[in-house]
Structures are given as C-alpha cells and as structure tokens.
Amino acid sequence: MTQKITVNTPKDFNFQQCLIYLNRSKLERLHVVENDRLRKLLNIKGNHILCEFSQPIMSQLEITLLNTTAAKAEQSAIIAHAREWFDLERDLSGFYKIASKDKLLSQLSRAYPGLRIVRIHDLFQALCWAILGQQINIEFAYTLQSRIIENYGQKLAHEGTIYWLFPQPEIMATLTVRELRQLQLTNKKSEYIIGVANAICKGIISKKSLQNLPDFDTAQKQLLKLHGVGPWTANYVLMRCLGSADAFPLEDIGLHNAIKKSLHLPEKPTIDKVQKLAGNWVGWRAYAAFYLYRSLQ
DNA sequence: GTCCAGGCCGACA
DNA sequence: TGTCGGCATGGA
Incomplete structure (x- = not known):
C-alpha cells in the first residue's frame, strides 16, 4: 500500500x-x-x-x-x-507586475509562465554546487558533482534505479585535497569544499543561523567570510538556498549570455549595462536571474 | 592550438 | 579601494 x-x-x-x-x-x-x-x-x-x-x-x-x-x-x-x-x-504578483513593465522580463515571463526558483534545501550542497560551477561550463560542473555524489553520497536502489543523497559535510570534511583531485576537481575547488565542510561541521555557519539574521545583506557578509566564496557564490546561494528573491549574481557569465540572447545584442553586455538593467528588477532580481538561466536551456 | 565557461584569491599600487 | 595575473579543466 x-x-x-x-x-x-x-x-x-x-x-x-x-x-x-x-x-x-x-x-x-x-x-x-x-x-x-x-x-x-x-x-x-x-x-x-x-x-x-x-x-x-x-x-x-x-x-x-x-x-x-x-x-x-x-x-x-x-x-x-x-x-x-x-x-x-512566494507571492509572485510583485514579480509579474515588474515584468509587465520591463521589455526583457515580460518576454521571459510569457515564455516560462509559473516558473519558480527551484531551491536547494541543503546549504552544504548549495555551496558545493556553486563552488563547482565557478569558472567552468555547467556540464562539467555536473560531471564533478556526480563524481562527488557517487563516491561519497548515500544511495537507495529502487526498481533498478539508484537514487542518491548529497554527501554529508561530516564525510567531506575528512577528505584530503589529493582525494578530490582524483575526481578532477582543481586544487582550489578541493580546498574550498573541504573548508566549507569543516565550517559547517564546526558550526561556524549554518542555514538556520543565516536565516535568523535580520536581512540577506548580513547573511551575504557571513557567506563571504568563507574561503572560496566571493560575491557571485554568495548571491547564488542566497538565491538558490536561503530564499532571497532579490539576490543577483552580477558577475555571472551565463546571465550575461542570456541577456545577450534575449535582447539580441551583438556582444555580451558590460557589467555596468547588466547592473543598469537589473536596477529595474529590484526586489525580484533573483527571479529575473532564474528566468534568464531558464532561457539558456 | 585557442578560446571560453554560472569566479576567487593574493599581490600590488 | 581598485586592478590584475594565476589558477586548472573539458569542450567547441
């Protein structure tokens, strides 16, 4: 039954x-x-x-x-x-209101009606996924993530399919750079992930403590203290894990390409241009980013 | 071979 | 505070 x-x-x-x-x-x-x-x-x-x-x-x-x-x-x-x-x-009415007045967002919200930010429940997983995605193409990030999961995650077999859980930080904190290097992570990515795992195990950072802070700016400052977490990663985690509808990974190459594609620009927009566009989306910049990601599929 | 991909760090001015 | 080189890998 x-x-x-x-x-x-x-x-x-x-x-x-x-x-x-x-x-x-x-x-x-x-x-x-x-x-x-x-x-x-x-x-x-x-x-x-x-x-x-x-x-x-x-x-x-x-x-x-x-x-x-x-x-x-x-x-x-x-x-x-x-x-x-x-x-x-989330009540999306505010987003759709902004989108109706914005050339780029109106196009995207019509193309993907009812799309919501797909969240990542686990802070450690979200941080790892962002670190893996730094400066490499997404498909290779998936390759690296799948290797980490298959080597260190827990699994359940059901009707011929294997279902995985992302590895616990307690496991990852015990690894050496050499072990992660064998999965083709770079030295830096290996160090960052082991460091984040340790920070979580020691209680230096947690999803709960970040969510108890008065605002997302304060949470961002806490995230930035982690080695390997810069502005892009912090905003990505705020958006995907902590539930900010406004966090915006400004430096994101993928976003730049998505904007270029949607607006039919000859070149990728400059950071200033992206910032100016995003100025119209204040309050909903994470949603704008997520819809832009979706437009690259 | 070259360039790019959902950046970050540390050195240096 | 702002800028810049180095990092390392796979794919087009």
Whole structure:
C-alpha cells in the first residue's frame, strides 16, 4: 500500500516549467525526471524516503512515497520540503507586475509562465554546487558533482534505479585535497569544499543561523567570510538556498549570455549595462536571474 | 592550438 | 579601494 500526500499549490505555479529546469542535465544524480514525474530521495530526520512528485490537477502536487510510509511528523516535513523546493510560499504578483513593465522580463515571463526558483534545501550542497560551477561550463560542473555524489553520497536502489543523497559535510570534511583531485576537481575547488565542510561541521555557519539574521545583506557578509566564496557564490546561494528573491549574481557569465540572447545584442553586455538593467528588477532580481538561466536551456 | 565557461584569491599600487 | 595575473579543466 503506497502512501500519498497532497500539497496545495498557488495559482501561478507551473510544475512542468520547473521539471524542464530540473531535467537539464543527464548527469543529474539528485533527482530523476520521467514522464512528467519527478523522483527524489529525501533525508527526513535520518529516514531515507523516496518520493515521487506529480501534478494530477493544476492546484495540487501529489507526493507518492515509494519505499516506506511516513508518520504525521514526517509527512509534515515532506510537505515543507516540497513547498520550499518549488518556492511555493512566494507571492509572485510583485514579480509579474515588474515584468509587465520591463521589455526583457515580460518576454521571459510569457515564455516560462509559473516558473519558480527551484531551491536547494541543503546549504552544504548549495555551496558545493556553486563552488563547482565557478569558472567552468555547467556540464562539467555536473560531471564533478556526480563524481562527488557517487563516491561519497548515500544511495537507495529502487526498481533498478539508484537514487542518491548529497554527501554529508561530516564525510567531506575528512577528505584530503589529493582525494578530490582524483575526481578532477582543481586544487582550489578541493580546498574550498573541504573548508566549507569543516565550517559547517564546526558550526561556524549554518542555514538556520543565516536565516535568523535580520536581512540577506548580513547573511551575504557571513557567506563571504568563507574561503572560496566571493560575491557571485554568495548571491547564488542566497538565491538558490536561503530564499532571497532579490539576490543577483552580477558577475555571472551565463546571465550575461542570456541577456545577450534575449535582447539580441551583438556582444555580451558590460557589467555596468547588466547592473543598469537589473536596477529595474529590484526586489525580484533573483527571479529575473532564474528566468534568464531558464532561457539558456 | 585557442578560446571560453554560472569566479576567487593574493599581490600590488 | 581598485586592478590584475594565476589558477586548472573539458569542450567547441
């Protein structure tokens, strides 16, 4: 007897749009997209629960537990995870209002209606993903991430497919640069990831403590103290993990290319030009960035 | 072979 | 405070 949980979703949420984003790389190891269904292994209070997400009707997500059943408290945690994953608490009316008056955003919001920022629940995973993505192409970042997961993550086999959890910082903190170098990470990326793992294990930084700060600017300052975390990485993590709708990875080459593509510019825009454009998106710059990323797929 | 890819650090002025 | 070279790798 499989257990099903339903999650009510807001009007301007389009599960299909999010699935397209989630399905952008064949090297993804942390979820599987298949026939409008999404499967992900969740770590709920230490229990590894394989969840299948689908959308039987527009206003609902249905979560089917494939390998176990969940008690009330676990069910609540699964629902909370889903609501965070697809940023369902957000009222997007402000974003669409801004978008309606902006040439670039109006184009993107029409192209990807109901797309929401797909969040990364785990701070360590978000930091690692950003560090891996520094200065290399995304597909190679996926290659590196898949190697880390397959070497150090926990897994569950179900009906012939393996589902993975991202490695715990406690595991990664014990590694040496030499070990990560063998996965073709650079010296720097290896040092940064081991350092971040240690910082999290020692409680120097945590998602909870960052979320308890008065504002995202303060959280950004804390993130910047980590070795290997610069402005781009800090803003990326604020956007993907901590739930800022306004964080903006200004230096992002991908964003620059997306703007070039959408506005049919002959060259990539300068930083000043990007900053000027983003000036029209204040309050919703993370959403603008996420829609721009989506336009590169 | 060259250039680019969802940057960051440390040195130096 | 602002700028610049070095880093290291895979793919086009």
